[in-house]
Structures are given as C-alpha cells and as structure tokens.
Amino acid sequence: MGSRSSHAAVIPDVDTIRRETGFSQASLLRLHHRFRALDRDKKGYLSRMDLQQIGALAVNPLGDCIIDSFFPSRSQRLDFSGFVRVLAHFRPVEEESPGIRDPKQPEPLNSRMNKLRFAFQLYDLDGDGLISRQEMLQVLRLMVGVQVTEEQLESIADRTVQEADEDGDGAVSFLEFTKSLEKMNIEQKMSIRILK
Amino acid sequence: MPSRLFFDNLGAILTYAVVGTLWNAFTTGTALWGLQQAGFVAPRVQAGLLDFLLFGSLISAVDPVAVLAVFEEVHVNETLFIIVFGESLLNDAVTVVLYKVCNSFVEMGSANVQATDYLKGVASLFVVSLGGAAVGLVFAFLLALTTRFTKRVRIIEPLLVFLIAYAAYLTAEMASLSAILAVTMCGLGCKKYVEANISHKSRTAVKYTMKTLASCAETVIFMLLGISAVDSSKWAWDSGLVLGTLFFILFFRAIGVVLQTWMLNQFRLVPLDKIDQVVMSYGGLRGAVAFALVILLDRTKVPAKDYFVATTIVVVFFTVIVQGLTIKPLVKWLKVKRSEHHKPTLNQELHEHTFDHILAAVEDVVGHHGYHYWRDRWEQFDKKYLSQLLMRRSAYRIRDQIWDVYYRLNIRDAISFVDQGGHILSSAGLTLPSMPSRNSAAETSVTNLLRESGSGACLDLQVIDTVRSGRDREDAVMHHLLCGGLYKPRRRYKASCSRHFISEDAQERQDKEVFQQNMKRRLESFKSTKHNICFTKSKPRLRKTGRKKKDGVANTEATNGKPPRDLGFQDTAAVILTMESEEEEESDSSETEKEDDEGIIFVARATSEVLQEGKVSGSLEVCPSPRIIPPSPTCAEKELPWKSGQGDLAVYVSSETTKIVPVDMQTGWNQSMSSLESLASPPCTQAPTLTCLPLHPLGAEEPQAPLHLPSDPRPSFAFPPSLAKAGRSHSESSADIPQQQELQPLMGHKDHTHLSPRTANSHWCIQFNRSGRL
Numbered sequence: 001m002g003s004r005s006s007h008a009a010v011i012p013d014v015d016t017i018r019r020e021t022g023f024s025q026a027s028l029l030r031l032h033h034r035f036r037a038l039d040r041d042k043k044g045y046l047s048r049m050d051l052q053q054i055g056a057l058a059v060n061p062l063g064d065c066i067i068d069s070f071f072p073s074r075s076q077r078l079d080f081s082g083f084v085r086v087l088a089h090f091r092p093v094e095e096e097s098p099g100i101r102d103p104k105q106p107e108p109l110n111s112r113m114n115k116l117r118f119a120f121q122l123y124d125l126d127g128d129g130l131i132s133r134q135e136m137l138q139v140l141r142l143m144v145g146v147q148v149t150e151e152q153l154e155s156i157a158d159r160t161v162q163e164a165d166e167d168g169d170g171a172v173s174f175l176e177f178t179k180s181l182e183k184m185n186i187e188q189k190m191s192i193r194i195l196k
Numbered sequence: 197m198p199s200r201l202f203f204d205n206l207g208a209i210l211t212y213a214v215v216g217t218l219w220n221a222f223t224t225g226t227a228l229w230g231l232q233q234a235g236f237v238a239p240r241v242q243a244g245l246l247d248f249l250l251f252g253s254l255i256s257a258v259d260p261v262a263v264l265a266v267f268e269e270v271h272v273n274e275t276l277f278i279i280v281f282g283e284s285l286l287n288d289a290v291t292v293v294l295y296k297v298c299n300s301f302v303e304m305g306s307a308n309v310q311a312t313d314y315l316k317g318v319a320s321l322f323v324v325s326l327g328g329a330a331v332g333l334v335f336a337f338l339l340a341l342t343t344r345f346t347k348r349v350r351i352i353e354p355l356l357v358f359l360i361a362y363a364a365y366l367t368a369e370m371a372s373l374s375a376i377l378a379v380t381m382c383g384l385g386c387k388k389y390v391e392a393n394i395s396h397k398s399r400t401a402v403k404y405t406m407k408t409l410a411s412c413a414e415t416v417i418f419m420l421l422g423i424s425a426v427d428s429s430k431w432a433w434d435s436g437l438v439l440g441t442l443f444f445i446l447f448f449r450a451i452g453v454v455l456q457t458w459m460l461n462q463f464r465l466v467p468l469d470k471i472d473q474v475v476m477s478y479g480g481l482r483g484a485v486a487f488a489l490v491i492l493l494d495r496t497k498v499p500a501k502d503y504f505v506a507t508t509i510v511v512v513f514f515t516v517i518v519q520g521l522t523i524k525p526l527v528k529w530l531k532v533k534r535s536e537h538h539k540p541t542l543n544q545e546l547h548e549h550t551f552d553h554i555l556a557a558v559e560d561v562v563g564h565h566g567y568h569y570w571r572d573r574w575e576q577f578d579k580k581y582l583s584q585l586l587m588r589r590s591a592y593r594i595r596d597q598i599w600d601v602y603y604r605l606n607i608r609d610a611i612s613f614v615d616q617g618g619h620i621l622s623s624a625g626l627t628l629p630s631m632p633s634r635n636s637a638a639e640t641s642v643t644n645l646l647r648e649s650g651s652g653a654c655l656d657l658q659v660i661d662t663v664r665s666g667r668d669r670e671d672a673v674m675h676h677l678l679c680g681g682l683y684k685p686r687r688r689y690k691a692s693c694s695r696h697f698i699s700e701d702a703q704e705r706q707d708k709e710v711f712q713q714n715m716k717r718r719l720e721s722f723k724s725t726k727h728n729i730c731f732t733k734s735k736p737r738l739r740k741t742g743r744k745k746k747d748g749v750a751n752t753e754a755t756n757g758k759p760p761r762d763l764g765f766q767d768t769a770a771v772i773l774t775m776e777s778e779e780e781e782e783s784d785s786s787e788t789e790k791e792d793d794e795g796i797i798f799v800a801r802a803t804s805e806v807l808q809e810g811k812v813s814g815s816l817e818v819c820p821s822p823r824i825i826p827p828s829p830t831c832a833e834k835e836l837p838w839k840s841g842q843g844d845l846a847v848y849v850s851s852e853t854t855k856i857v858p859v860d861m862q863t864g865w866n867q868s869m870s871s872l873e874s875l876a877s878p879p880c881t882q883a884p885t886l887t888c889l890p891l892h893p894l895g896a897e898e899p900q901a902p903l904h905l906p907s908d909p910r911p912s913f914a915f916p917p918s919l920a921k922a923g924r925s926h927s928e929s930s931a932d933i934p935q936q937q938e939l940q941p942l943m944g945h946k947d948h949t950h951l952s953p954r955t956a957n958s959h960w961c962i963q964f965n966r967s968g969r970l
Contacts, residue, residue: 034563056560058714059707062550066557090558119551143549146709148681156542156674163543180543189551192559 017081021088022108031087035080046070046078061143065122073127085109089118092191113178115190120177130171133161199384201278208460208468209282212476216452217256217287221294223448225252228440236436243500246302251504253294254490255445255511259483260284260376261414266481266520270527276472280479288485289325289374293317295489296372303497328374332381335364339382340389340586347588353398354405357390389586417484421512424487424505431506438507442514450477471530478523481515482508542674549682 014028023031036042038050048067057063070078070086091110108114123131123139137157144153164172164180172180202209229248231237243251263284267277297317304313339360346353361382368378391399424430453476461467468476490508493501 031562037563038561051561052718054560057557059711060553060557060560061710061713062553063557063710063714064717066554066561070561087558087562090555119547119554122550122554139550140546142713143546143553144681152681156546159674160542160546163541180541181547184544184548186551189548190555192555192562 013081017084020109021084022091022110023084023088028084031084032080035083044079046083047076051078062122062139065139065142069118069122086118089115090190090192093187110191112186115186116178116181117174119190120174123177130169130173131161131177132171133157136161136172198274198278199387201274202282202384205275205279205282208279208464209286211456211460212279212283212453213286214290216283216449216456217258217290218294219452219455220256220445220448221253222249223252223452224256224441224444225249227444227448228252228437231436231440236440238434238436241434241437241500241503243498243503246298247498247500250295250298250302250493250498251490251507253291253298254486255441255482255508257287257291257482257485258284258480259485260288261417262481262483262516262520263479265414266516266523267479270475270479270524272475272527275466276468276475279468280476285376285380286325288376289328290321291485291489292374293321293324296320299493299497303494324372324374325377327371328368328377329381331368331371331373332364332378332383333385335360335367335378336382336385337586340386340393343390343393344586344588346394350395350398353394354401357394357398357402358405389583393586393588417487418516421484421487421509424491425509425513430502431509432502433506434503437503438510441507441511445480445482445511445515446477449480453477453480471527474530475523475527478519478526481519482512483516484512487512546682 017023018025018028035046038054039046040050040053048071051057051067051070052064057067060066070083072082088109093110093112120131121127123135125135125138137153140153140157140160161170161172164176166176166179167173225245225248228237228251229243229245232241232243232248258280260281263280267280297320301313301317339357342356342360343353346356361379364378364382365375368375394402453473457468457473457476486508490501490504493504495501498504
C-alpha cells in the first residue's frame with residue numbers, strides 16, 4: 001500500500017480536477033483507486049455496466065437514476081474527471097462565511113445551489129428545466145412500494161406539484177424547487193463525510 | 197451478530213475492549229484504594245492495593261448479556277451497537293487475565309511479586325486472548341468442514357452446530373484460555389460456511405434453540421443474582437466502598453471513552469460523535485460475569501470478599517436497572533433536543549426520502565465500505581480457497597449476498613403469503629381460506645394503509661391532530677401513505693440484533709421489491725433499444741424449441757407494458773451477459789454476425805450444468821463463453837444486442853460474488869423452481885441436473901396457463917406489481933419446501949398458474965423452461 005503515493009502521477013489532469021472540485025489530494029487518490037477498482041476491464045473509463053455491478057445499487061430504488069446522472073447526456077463513457085465532478089457535489093460544505101469567497105469564481109460544486117441542482121436534474125428526466133407532474137410521478141413510482149396504488153400515487157404527485165408550483169404552470173421550476181426546500185438542511189443531507 | 201459490521205469496526209472494538217478495560221480496572225482500583233487511604237472506607241475492609249486492583253479488574257468488565265438486553269430496546273444505530281456489544285464480548289479475555297493475574301498476585305502476597313511476574317501477566321494476556329481465538333477458529337473450521345458433508349443426514353446438523361461450538365468452549369476452558377472469545381470466534385468464523393451448507397430447517401432450528409437457551413441462561417443468572425442479594429450471610433455492607441465504586445465506574449468509564457474516542461476519531465472514516473460517546477459510556481453495564489468472579493474469590497486470601505460481594509451486587513443492580521431503564525429516555529431526549537420541530541410539507545418529506553436514497557447510492561458508488569485493501573484480499577483468498585473447501589459445492593456456486601437476501605425473502609414471503617391464505621386459485625380448486633391478500637387490502641381504505649404501515653409508521657401526531665378541513669385530511673392521508681409506502685433509505689434502518697425477534701424485517705422485503713423493479717427496468721431499457729434487431733431470426737429458433745406461442749404472448753405483453761413505463765432511460769447495457777452455449781446449438785452457426793445478433797439469453801441454470809455439458813458447440817463461437825469456470829475473472833461479459841422483443845435473454849450464471857445481479861436473480865428463481873421439483877432436498881443444495889428435467893413438462897403447459905391472475909387490481913400499473921407477484925409466486929413455490937406435505941398437490945398447479953407469461957415475468961419464466969430442457 002505504500003505504492004499509493006505514486007498514483008498521483010497517474011491521475012490525468014489532477015490539478016484541474018482539484019481546482020474544480022476542491023477535493024484534497026488524499027480524497028482524489030482514494031477516488032481514483034475506487035475508479036480503477038470499478039473499472040474491471042481496465043478500459044480507462046466506466047460504463048453503465050460497471051456501475052450496475054455495484055450490488056447495493058440494485059436494491060436502491062433510485063439506483064438506476066443515479067447511474068444515469070453520472071453519465072453526461074447520452075454518452076456511454078464515464079471518465080475519471082466526470083466521475084469526480086459528480087461526486088464533488090457531495091462534498092461537505094466548508095464552514096466559511098460567504099464574504100470571503102471570491103465572487104468572481106464560479107460557485108464550488110458542493111454549494112447548496114449546486115447540490116439542489118443535482119437533485120433537480122435527477123427529477124427532471126427530460127432535461128427541460130421543469131419537473132412536470134409526469135416526471136414527479138415517475139420518480140414517486142420508483143420510490144414507493146408495491147402496495148400503493150396508482151391512483152394514490154397520482155394524487156400524491158398532484159399535491160406535490162401543486163404545493164411547490166407558484167406560478168401555476170403545472171410544473172416545478174428550479175427556483176420553485178429551491179423555495180420548497182429552503183427549510184431543509186441540504187448541506188447535511190447531501191454530504192458524505194469521507195469526501196472531504 | 198452482524199459479522200461484517202463487527203470486522204469493519206474491529207479497531208475501535210479492540211481499543212475499547214483492551215485499552216478501555218485496562219484503564220477502567222486500574223483507575224477504579226487505584227481510586228478505591230485512594231478512597232480507603234483517605235478514610236472513607238471503613239477499616240474493617242481489609243484490603244490492600246492489590247486487593248483493590250483485583251476488585252477493579254472484575255468490576256470493570258462490560259457485560260455482553262446486559263448490553264444486549266438493554267440496547268435491544270434502545271435502537272441505537274448499528275455502529276454504536278456493534279461497538280459496545282463487540283467490546284463487551286472481547287473484553288472477556290482481558291477481564292479473565294487481569295483477574296487471574298491479580299488473584300495470583302494476591303495469593304502470593306504483595307511482597308513476593310516481582311517484575312517478571314508483571315511481564316508474565318502481560319504475556320498471559322496475549323496468550324489467553326489469542327489462544328482462545330485460535331481455539332475458536334479451529335473449531336469453526338471443523339464445523340464448517342463437517343457440515344459440508346451432511347447432506348444426507350440433515351437431522352444431525354443442529355446437533356453438530358451446538359456440540360462443536362460447545363466443544364470449543366470447553367476446550368478453551370480446559371486450557372485456561374478465554375472461553376468467550378473461543379465461542380465468539382467459532383461463531384464468527386463458521387457462520388458464512390455453515391449457513392450455506394446446512395438446510396433451511398436446520399438453520400431455523402439452531403437459531404430458535406439458541407435464542408431460547410440464551411434467554412433461559414440469562415434468566416437463571418439474574419435470578420441467582422437476586423437470590424444472593426437477599427441472602428445476607430453472603431455479603432457485608434460498606435457505604436463508602438459501595439458509593440465510591442458506583443461513582444468511580446461511571447466517572448472513569450466516561451473519561452476513558454472520551455479519550456479513546458478522541459484518539460480513534462483520528463483514524464476512523466466515520467467519526468463517533470458526542471451522542472455516541474454518551475451512549476457508550478452510559479451503556480457500559482456490568483452483569484453476571486462480575487458477580488461470578490467475585491463469588492469465586494477465596495475468602496482466606498481476600499478477607500474483604502464479603503464487602504466486595506455486596507458492592508458488586510449493588511453495582512450490577514444499579515447499572516442494569518437504573519442505567520438500563522434510563523438509557524432509552526436519555527437517548528430520546530438527547531436526540532430530540534437537536535432536531536427542529538416543524539411540520540414537514542409533503543414536498544419536504546418526499547424530497548428527504550429522495551435525498552437519502554441518493555446519498556446511499558452515492559455512498560455505494562464511492563465504495564464507502566469497499567475500500568479496504570485487506571478485506572479485498574481476504575475475500576479473494578476466501579473465494580479461492582476457503583469457500584471451495586468448506587462449502588458445499590452447490591452452495592458455493594450461488595453464494596451471493598443479494599441472492600441470499602432475495603432467496604430468504606422469497607421463502608418468507610411465500611410462507612406469509614400462503615399463511616394469509618393466498619388468493620391464487622389453482623385449477624384444481626384449491627380451497628385455502630381466502631383472506632384478502634396484500635394487494636386487495638391495500639386499495640381498500642386509508643385505515644388499512646395505516647394499519648399496514650405497522651410499527652414503523654411515522655406517528656405524525658401533528659398531522660392527525662390538526663385535521664380540520666378536507667384538504668388537511670387529504671394531507672394527512674398522503675403523509676401516512678407516504679410513510680407507509682415509501683421505501684426506507686438505508687440510514688433509517690435500525691439495529692437488527694434483537695434477541696427476541698428474529699425478523700429479517702421490512703428492509704429485506706423492500707430490498708427484494710426494489711431489486712426486482714430495478715432489474716426489470718434495466719431489462720426493459722436494454723430491450724427497448726434493440727428490440728428491432730433480427731426479430732425474424734429468433735422465430736425459427738424458437739419454433740424449434742417449441743416456445744413460439746409463449747414468446748408471442750410474451751412479446752405482446754411486453755410491448756404493451758413498455759409505453760407506460762417509459763422512464764426515459766438511455767440505452768444501456770443493462771445486463772451483463774454471456775452467451776448461453778447450448779441454446780445456440782439450434783441456431784445457424786453459419787451466421788457470422790452471430791456475435792451481434794444473438795439474443796441475450798437468460799440461462800437460469802447453474803454453471804455446473806454447463807460444465808457437465810462440456811465444451812460448447814460451434815455456435816459457441818458467438819459467445820466466448822467457456823469462461824464458465826467460476827473463479828475466472830474474465831467471465832464473458834458480452835453485451836449482446838437485444839434480440840426480438842421477448843425472452844431470449846441469456847445470462848450466464850457466474851459464481852463470482854459481485855457478478856451482475858440479474859444473473860443471480862435468475863439463479864435464485866431457478867433454485868426456487870428446482871426446489872419445487874425436488875421434494876426431498878432443500879433448494880440450496882439442488883443438484884443441477886434436477887433443474888433440467890422437471891421444468892420441461894412445465895414448459896409445455898405454459899400456453900394454457902391463465903393469463904390473468906385473479907384479482908388483479910391494477911391493470912394500468914402492470915409491471916412492478918405483476919413482477920412482484922411473480923416474484924412472490926415464485927417464492928411461493930419455493931416456500932413449498934417447508935410445507936411440502938400440505939401443499940404438495942398444490943404445487944403442480946400453482947406452477948402453471950405462476951408460470952403464466954404475464955408481461956415481463958414471462959421472460960424469466962420462459963427462460964427457466966428453456967434451460968430446463970437442456
């Protein structure tokens with residue numbers, strides 16, 4: 001395991017990735033190690049199959065959605081930087097006062113907005129920037145056990161969209177989405193401690 | 197006991213067990229001695245420093261029995277539970293060694309103790325603990341090896357388990373090693389193999405018997421404690437000693453825990469926070485071990501024995517009763533103080549669940565637990581050598597965790613399904629009492645829903661109380677619906693180490709459901725991308741196999757089912773497949789583009805079948821599938837284009853544990869089905885050949901099977917429920933094993949019913965039959 005340190009050189013564009021995602025060197029190494037472990041055929045990139053092989057994802061109702069969110073639109077390959085970029089959303093938010101941060105720089109990937117945006121994209125299956133009732137229904141269906149009937153599901157979806165929808169267009173935009181979740185502690189709910 | 201969690205946290209457990217116990221013993225002993233020097237302890241308690249150290253060593257050990265009893269009620273998170281419980285198990289060695297060492301020092305007299313004796317004492321600690329563990333492992337190996345061969349003598353399996361485990365205990369005792377460690381290691385070491393080897397019935401027998409015995413033993417111990425307390429000839433009271441002890445054990449334990457946790461958090465991935473520390477220090481209950489040890493003291497050597505006895509009794513009572521009773525409110529209070537209290541909107545509730553699921557999924561991707569280099573190495577070693585040696589061959593092939601869970605779910609689900617009377621009526625006119633099944637009940641009323649949510653339902657009293665208007669009531673309904681219906685994300689799982697309830701709980705049922713849906717969805721998405729290819733090619737082949745009718749049916753069903761389920765997933769190689777060899781024998785080997793055209797065929801068969809059938813025919817060029825050999829890492833994983841809108845899915849059953857799940861699901865169902873046929877032997881050990889023959893006749897009957905299972909309440913929502921039902925039905929057949937006698941005549945009919953090619957189920961069903969023929 002002492003050979004770990006030599007891996008830093010193997011990660012392509014490690015500096016760009018670090019700047020973009022804010023991961024520490026150790027975390028990046030760990031993630032690279034994990035990336036290589038998942039990439040069983042040593043292709044250098046991950047395919048959906050590789051991710052589907054993770055057994056625990058098969059019993060996660062949103063497992064397939066998550067897998068899809070890793071892959072940028074319609075591509076079949078996931079390289080390391082893409083992998084890390086998605087995971088960067090889940091870094092814990094550092095406790096710093098907003099005044100210090102340089103306003104010119106783009107928001108760090110793990111900011112509250114970006115976390116919410118990630119979740120929003122998960123709901124918004126067709127990528128049009130709105131969560132329609134259909135999409136809400138679909139996600140609901142994924143998450144709910146078989147004993148809930150279709151009518152009940154539909155009414156829940158209706159109510160959910162109704163609650164969040166403010167401008168009355170029957171769909172939830174990103175802003176409305178954020179508004180409906182303003183009380184929730186997103187920073188905590190969407191952070192994984194080990195990804196410092 | 198969850199062994200995986202145990203080994204994950206082994207560092208922490210060992211630290212608390214060894215370092216913590218030593219710390220407790222020394223500080224308590226010394227403090228008590230100091231107390232005596234300061235005069236708070238009456239001089240009639242004649243004890244020197246060594247005596248106090250001896251006392252400290254026996255009073256400082258956390259007791260596993262008491263811990264289990266209390267923590268069961270408290271439902272702390274699993275990590276915390278396993279740390280405290282593991283600590284209580286492993287500190288036995290330390291306690292025993294310390295006790296013996298101090299005892300011998302006391303007997304020698306403090307003047308005679310030399311430096312070498314201290315060293316010997318330390319050395320004996322290692323000898324006792326490691327020796328005990330070694331003894332346990334030896335017996336574990338023996339047990340696992342023996343159960344491998346008990347296929348024909350199932351009845352002695354529980355007996356073997358008990359006897360060999362007890363033998364481990366006795367051997368360790370004989371050699372003056374740590375007996376508790378021996379038994380613990382024996383259990384931990386052999387669990388995986390024995391579970392795979394012994395029959396379902398034996399497993400149940402062992403589990404229930406041990407729980408009963410454990411309950412009895414515990415009760416007896418505490419009765420003994422109580423009776424001794426009443427018998428005043430055995431003890432003598434000294435207030436200073438008693439109060440001092442009580443105070444010190446709490447105080448020093450708290451300090452010890454804080455220090456150790458601070459140190460451990462530097463190294464742990466998931467740090468232990470303050471609440472955990474409070475629970476850990478408060479949850480250090482003393483129990484019967486302390487009492488037994490104090491009774492064993494020799495009064496001539498330790499004149500203060502009676503005082504020690506009294507103190508021990510008081511301490512044990514106090515910790516178990518007071519601490520045990522108050523720990524639950526304490527935990528609740530601590531948690532409640534931290535969380536905000538506002539009525540969550542429907543949105544928030546839903547999104548919270550989503551986020552939890554997302555987080556769990558990402559954690560899995562990141563490999564939250566999967567990093568450990570040594571564990572990987574160990575698993576490789578285990579897979580290659582140990583498992584082959586110790587597990588029955590058929591069990592070895594199908595040992596995958598998910599399948600295991602799935603299989604157990606099947607069985608239990610089926611049992612409960614049948615218990616409820618089941619609404620499946622066979623053509624023979626089965627007359628089980630027709631209580632409403634889960635499906636029909638679910639759609640009747642909200643009250644049913646509430647009832648069904650069971651104890652896990654969120655008693656969102658706020659919601660109920662403020663129901664004033666129709667909208668509010670609707671709100672309430674939805675909240676409860678969600679609470680009952682939503683899948684619970686991983687974080688909310690409670691510790692499952694209950695002594696009294698052996699339930700594998702809703703989590704597993706949920707896992708199974710989700711699993712089925714996921715698999716089905718993956719299949720669908722895969723299918724949807726390529727189902728246009730070579731439709732015709734499949735036809736002739738299928739005609740040959742005589743499945744055309746079913747396939748046609750399946751096809752239409754499938755296409756019907758697809759539109760409402762368009763989840764917009766991208767084309768994915770949803771399933772890792774390898775070509776099935778024998779299936780292709782019939783097809784034209786001349787087709788050169790076989791490689792691209794071959795359908796993905798689910799081979800619901802065990803690998804050894806293929807092994808038996810030897811190297812594949814020419815058509816096998818299509819599939820580089822000779823990677824049948826289980827350990828081969830390059831098992832053929834060809835993504836093959838989907839072929840024809842129905843069940844030509846072939847997935848190799850590979851025995852690698854982390855293989856594609858659908859494979860294992862097939863295996864699982866295959867096993868369920870084969871178990872149907874094999875009356876005598878339980879599913880796990882089904883000889884592969886049996887899968888072939890019996891399924892054949894079933895295949896022929898498929899077309900006649902009723903296409904509509906009675907009482908299908910939701911025609912619009914075809915897939916998951918039907919799949920779930922099929923899953924349940926399949927499992928139902930496998931459930932037959934425990935209830936063979938009663939349901940034997942039923943099984944045949946049930947088969948047909950459930951093998952009806954409904955929607956996507958047909959794919960799986962069909963595949964069974966296909967493979968069955970070969």
